[in-house]
Amino acid sequence: MKPVSASTFIPAAVDHPQIGDFDALVRLHWPRVYRFALAALRDRDAAETVAQDCFVRAHRARSTFRGDSSVQTWLMRIAVNLVRDAARNRRLQFWKHLRDTSLAPDAVSDWLPDPEASPESKALLKEHIQIAWTAAAALSAKQRIVFLLRFVEDMDLLEIAAATGMSEGAVKVHLFRAVHSVRKKIGNRL
Amino acid sequence: MSEHLSSEQISHWIAGERDTRQARHLRECAECSAELGRAESFFAALGASLRHWGDQHMGVNYARPPRVRLWIPIAAALSLAVVFTAIYDQRPPRHSDDALLDHIDAALSRSLPESIEPLTRLLSDRSETREP
Numbered sequence: 001m002k003p004v005s006a007s008t009f010i011p012a013a014v015d016h017p018q019i020g021d022f023d024a025l026v027r028l029h030w031p032r033v034y035r036f037a038l039a040a041l042r043d044r045d046a047a048e049t050v051a052q053d054c055f056v057r058a059h060r061a062r063s064t065f066r067g068d069s070s071v072q073t074w075l076m077r078i079a080v081n082l083v084r085d086a087a088r089n090r091r092l093q094f095w096k097h098l099r100d101t102s103l104a105p106d107a108v109s110d111w112l113p114d115p116e117a118s119p120e121s122k123a124l125l126k127e128h129i130q131i132a133w134t135a136a137a138a139l140s141a142k143q144r145i146v147f148l149l150r151f152v153e154d155m156d157l158l159e160i161a162a163a164t165g166m167s168e169g170a171v172k173v174h175l176f177r178a179v180h181s182v183r184k185k186i187g188n189r190l
Numbered sequence: 191m192s193e194h195l196s197s198e199q200i201s202h203w204i205a206g207e208r209d210t211r212q213a214r215h216l217r218e219c220a221e222c223s224a225e226l227g228r229a230e231s232f233f234a235a236l237g238a239s240l241r242h243w244g245d246q247h248m249g250v251n252y253a254r255p256p257r258v259r260l261w262i263p264i265a266a267a268l269s270l271a272v273v274f275t276a277i278y279d280q281r282p283p284r285h286s287d288d289a290l291l292d293h294i295d296a297a298l299s300r301s302l303p304e305s306i307e308p309l310t311r312l313l314s315d316r317s318e319t320r321e322p
Binding site: 031034035036038039044107108109110111112113114125128129132133148151152154157171172175176178179180183184186 | 197198200201202204205206207229232233234235236237238239240241242243244245246247248
């Protein structure tokens with residue numbers, strides 16, 4: 001007779017303790033998922049759709065969450081897949097022409113983290129952020145996703161690997177290409 | 191390792207690909223260390239700006255419904271109006287048949303031709319002014 005583990009007694013419908021109150025989970029993680037989708041797709045409607053779908057799918061699959069990764073990594077993995085699908089979706093591109101929800105590219109550098117910097121430093125940083133933002137749009141989907149997860153969502157390489165389904169080595173390769181491409185666009189000023 | 195780190199090596203370092211020789215060189219070389227510091231500071235600032243930008247748009251997104259380009263519904267409404275007006279103008283007036291029949295009835299019921307009618311009016315005027 002096979003030994004019975006403690007998990008055998010847990011019914012499948014019982015959520016993992018990390019999930020807990022699903023409403024609270026949405027409130028906590030919505031901003032990050034939405035922000036990532038917005039930075040990746042650069043369209044408010046598309047980002048909102050991705051964020052909503054992400055939490056709907058998470059709610060449906062919450063009984064399958066085993067806690068091997070953090071809830072945040074699990075959610076980001078769902079979001080990464082949805083962002084990939086959305087970027088591929090040609091119908092979205094069609095509707096994007098009808099609804100003006102795409103974002104002005106210059107707004108990304110409106111706020112700078114160092115208010116004490118000199119006006120010259122601020123102007124230079126603003127210019128570099130603009131160049132980097134434009135350069136990021138030209139990256140491949142994988143490079144852009146890895147780049148945003150690393151620098152915007154501040155995730156480490158292992159978290160990115162778990163969220164994207166890549167190996168750590170593959171994450172490093174894509175991140176290197178993205179970083180080097182952006183640095184080359186900025187030129188020898190960086 | 192006496193040579194400076196190449197731009198590619200610095201990008202590899204930022205991407206997490208690091209080795210002990212590069213680490214030693216960075217400790218010893220102020221120039222490479224400064225270049226790496228500038229690049230890392232920049233990517234940190236870029237991330238902070240994008241986080242702030244994303245958070246701001248989230249607020250805007252919930253405060254206001256997405257803008258729809260107004261010219262699309264306006265152009266559609268104007269096109270429909272023009273089409274309906276054109277169709278309506280091409281239809282013959284509904285009362286034209288009735289008017290024609292009335293005109294024919296009037297002509298048939300006249301005892302005298304239309305051109306003589308002013309003379310008959312003149313005669314009747316005279317007869318009305320004549321004293322009994």
